[in-house]
Amino acid sequence: MKFSGHTTTAFDPDLQSLAQLIAEMGGLAERQIVEAIQALIKRDGARGQRVIAADAAIDFMQRAIEERAIELIARRQPMAADLREVVAILRIANELERIGDLAKNIAKRVVLVDKEQLPRRSMRGLNHMATLMLAQLRDVLDSLAHSDVGKAMDVWRHDEDVDRLCASLFQEVLTAMMEDPGTITLGIHLLFCIKNLERMADHATNIAESVYYLARGETLTRAPKPDVNSMPALALSSY
Amino acid sequence: MKFSGHTTTAFDPDLQSLAQLIAEMGGLAERQIVEAIQALIKRDGARGQRVIAADAAIDFMQRAIEERAIELIARRQPMAADLREVVAILRIANELERIGDLAKNIAKRVVLVDKEQLPRRSMRGLNHMATLMLAQLRDVLDSLAHSDVGKAMDVWRHDEDVDRLCASLFQEVLTAMMEDPGTITLGIHLLFCIKNLERMADHATNIAESVYYLARGETLTRAPKPDVNSMPALALSSY
Numbered sequence: 001m002k003f004s005g006h007t008t009t010a011f012d013p014d015l016q017s018l019a020q021l022i023a024e025m026g027g028l029a030e031r032q033i034v035e036a037i038q039a040l041i042k043r044d045g046a047r048g049q050r051v052i053a054a055d056a057a058i059d060f061m062q063r064a065i066e067e068r069a070i071e072l073i074a075r076r077q078p079m080a081a082d083l084r085e086v087v088a089i090l091r092i093a094n095e096l097e098r099i100g101d102l103a104k105n106i107a108k109r110v111v112l113v114d115k116e117q118l119p120r121r122s123m124r125g126l127n128h129m130a131t132l133m134l135a136q137l138r139d140v141l142d143s144l145a146h147s148d149v150g151k152a153m154d155v156w157r158h159d160e161d162v163d164r165l166c167a168s169l170f171q172e173v174l175t176a177m178m179e180d181p182g183t184i185t186l187g188i189h190l191l192f193c194i195k196n197l198e199r200m201a202d203h204a205t206n207i208a209e210s211v212y213y214l215a216r217g218e219t220l221t222r223a224p225k226p227d228v229n230s231m232p233a234l235a236l237s238s239y
Numbered sequence: 240m241k242f243s244g245h246t247t248t249a250f251d252p253d254l255q256s257l258a259q260l261i262a263e264m265g266g267l268a269e270r271q272i273v274e275a276i277q278a279l280i281k282r283d284g285a286r287g288q289r290v291i292a293a294d295a296a297i298d299f300m301q302r303a304i305e306e307r308a309i310e311l312i313a314r315r316q317p318m319a320a321d322l323r324e325v326v327a328i329l330r331i332a333n334e335l336e337r338i339g340d341l342a343k344n345i346a347k348r349v350v351l352v353d354k355e356q357l358p359r360r361s362m363r364g365l366n367h368m369a370t371l372m373l374a375q376l377r378d379v380l381d382s383l384a385h386s387d388v389g390k391a392m393d394v395w396r397h398d399e400d401v402d403r404l405c406a407s408l409f410q411e412v413l414t415a416m417m418e419d420p421g422t423i424t425l426g427i428h429l430l431f432c433i434k435n436l437e438r439m440a441d442h443a444t445n446i447a448e449s450v451y452y453l454a455r456g457e458t459l460t461r462a463p464k465p466d467v468n469s470m471p472a473l474a475l476s477s478y
Binding site (some may be wrong): 067075094 | 307310312313314316317324329333415420423424427430431434458478
């Protein structure tokens with residue numbers, strides 16, 4: 001990670017060490033998402049439990065990054081561009097921690113749907129959404145590692161795709177619930193899982209904004225969301 | 240806010256100014272919750288819109304606190320206890336920003352349930368839960384302002400009450416959905432609102448943990464510590 005174009009200083013190894021921690025934390029978050037979705041699809045309670053337990057590692061890393069970053073600021077008194085990098089690292093660690101939490105939330109539902117029949121069609125949809133979301137996360141972590149603002153902007157723009165998929169999945173699950181009220185409980189669990197994935201993608205988008213901030217020194221403001229009231233299913237899922 | 244027992248230094252006015260910002264941000268978050276719930280209960284779309292618009296002020300305050308705190312660290316190079324106060328302020332600002340987001344999420348649903356019949360019983364339950372949650376937030380902000388660790392611990396312990404109320408409300412809404420599938424869409428909106436309140440209470444609990452951290456210099460842990468050896472970057476370095 002190297003955006004600010006400053007000349008190499010003694011500060012760099014510290015920043016690189018923080019960037020390395022962020023990369024590892026990102027890898028951990030990715031793995032948690034994969035594991036949580038797999039546990040859900042396969043209704044594998046033990047796997048879900050491992051995801052729940054592993055979330056503590058992500059929380060721990062966030063705290064460690066925070067403490068090191070702040071200790072670094074206090075010790076080095078960095079100037080503007082360096083300071084911006086440390087601030088961005090703090091923000092990104094925070095977003096990754098939230099993503100980890102959301103993966104844990106999905107994992108917590110695994111045991112709750114354990115004995116019920118998961119509809120194949122919805123599970124395929126959920127898997128598809130998870131794949132899209134993971135690609136967003138991987139791309140944004142990549143854009144961070146390689147200082148690729150264009151790639152970060154792509155992630156930022158593609159958040160809409162995740163939102164659209166989320167809306168259509170919501171509609172599908174909702175229809176199933178209405179057709180067979182016996183599936184309501186299961187449907188609610190699925191809706192929360194879908195929503196968790198959608199929020200993860202939002203956090204990936206926030207990371208894209210931090211990558212932009214790092215490179216340009218200014219905040220990227222988000223375009224207004226479409227008027228959801230004309231789109232009932234989208235309206236249902238978008239908050 | 241004064242926990243660390245250091246002698247008065249030139250650092251104090253800066254910290255006090257940050258603490259003042261946190262108190263203001265907390266007040267804003269409280270107001271947002273009240274307004275969002277009232278807008279929902281009264282199905283007042285305009286009021287909901289004002290809550291949505293006002294969230295930007297909370298986001299702005301978080302960024303402002305973050306920037307000032309970090310500028311303060313860079314300029315003053317505080318020692319351990321002072322540094323801990325600044326870190327706690329950063330964390331608390333982050334929690335309050337998340338609470339604001341959740342209030343906004345509730346407000347966004349106001350227009351969506353606008354034309355539907357909200358069941359009185361569930362709305363009373365939701366209002367009750369919001370009251371309990373607000374008490375938690377007020378108490379924890381109070382514990383912060385008066386360095387009252389005992390009060391913070393009370394908040395931490397009472398999170399269970401919110402969780403219990405959340406579970407019983409969920410069951411109630413779920414039953415209504417099963418009895419009358421025509422209420423499924425409305426029910427889903429309510430479930431997400433209930434869940435948002437429950438998560439706000441979690442953030443209040445996190446603030447309680449920060450108050451504890453400020454006073455004692457150690458983290459109040461809810462789960463066993465992770466195995467650091469599974470985290471290469473951390474294990475490699477001096478942690």
